[in-house]
Structure formats: C-alpha cells, structure tokens
Amino acid sequence: MEKSKKTARANPESPDLTQQEDILERLLNIELQRLNIAVRIENERNIVFPETTVIIHDIVKLSKTIEDRNNVDNKSEKNTKENKLSKKEATRQIIKKSEKRFNV
Numbered sequence: 001m002e003k004s005k006k007t008a009r010a011n012p013e014s015p016d017l018t019q020q021e022d023i024l025e026r027l028l029n030i031e032l033q034r035l036n037i038a039v040r041i042e043n044e045r046n047i048v049f050p051e052t053t054v055i056i057h058d059i060v061k062l063s064k065t066i067e068d069r070n071n072v073d074n075k076s077e078k079n080t081k082e083n084k085l086s087k088k089e090a091t092r093q094i095i096k097k098s099e100k101r102f103n104v
Contacts, residue, residue, distance in 0.1 A: 014057070014058055014061050015058060015061070015062060017061060017062070021066060021069055024062055024065060024066050025066060027058075028059065028062040028063060028098060031055055031058050031059045031062060032098060032099060034055050035052070035055045035056065035059060038051065038052040038055055039052065056091070056095070059094070059095055059098060060091050060094050060095070062098075063094045063095070063097065063098045064094060067094075067097075
C-alpha cells in the first residue's frame with residue numbers, strides 16, 4: 001500500500017447537532033479525550049496547535065446542545081446567567097461541567 005502524502009487537516013465543520021442525544025454524548029466524550037491528548041502534546045512540545053481550538057469549539061457546541069435538551073424548562077434562566085458571564089468564562093464552565101459529567 002502506498003502511503004498518503006496529504007497532510008491531515010482539522011474538519012472545519014462542527015458535528016451534526018441534530019443527532020440523537022446518546023450519539024452527541026459519545027461524540028462529546030471522544031472530543032474531551034482528544035482535548036486531553038492535544039493539551040498534553042502541546043505542553044510536551046511547548047507549541048500551540050490551531051486544531052486544539054477546533055476541538056474546544058466542538059466541545060462547547062456539543063455540551064450546550066446536550067444541556068439545552070436536558071434542561072428545556074430551565075433554558076431561559078440558564079441562558080440569562082451565561083449571557084452575564086464573559087464568553088471565556090462561560091466556555092470554561094461548560095468544559096468543566098462536561099469533564100465532570102463524563103469523568104474525563
């Protein structure tokens with residue numbers, strides 16, 4: 001077999017958020033594992049990869065979609081609270097909640 005000469009690239013498209021919740025949760029778990037590996041490699045090599053940002057964006061989108069589906073009744077109250085936070089802090093909180101939920 002010939003080896004591919006193409007460089008791997010991050011997928012610019014987010015996961016399909018219309019999937020069933022169990023599929024979204026599996027995707028979220030995979031992305032959280034990828035984030036841990038990416039951060040470890042970045043720290044070891046003392047370099048920042050743009051792909052890590054793509055992983056973080058996917059985690060935020062997946063987490064928000066799952067949480068919104070689980071908390072339909074509390075949605076407006078939650079969004080009001082998150083809108084008061086800075087975007088950076090809201091992202092940090094979503095990632096922490098996801099890590100706790102999926103024990104990563």
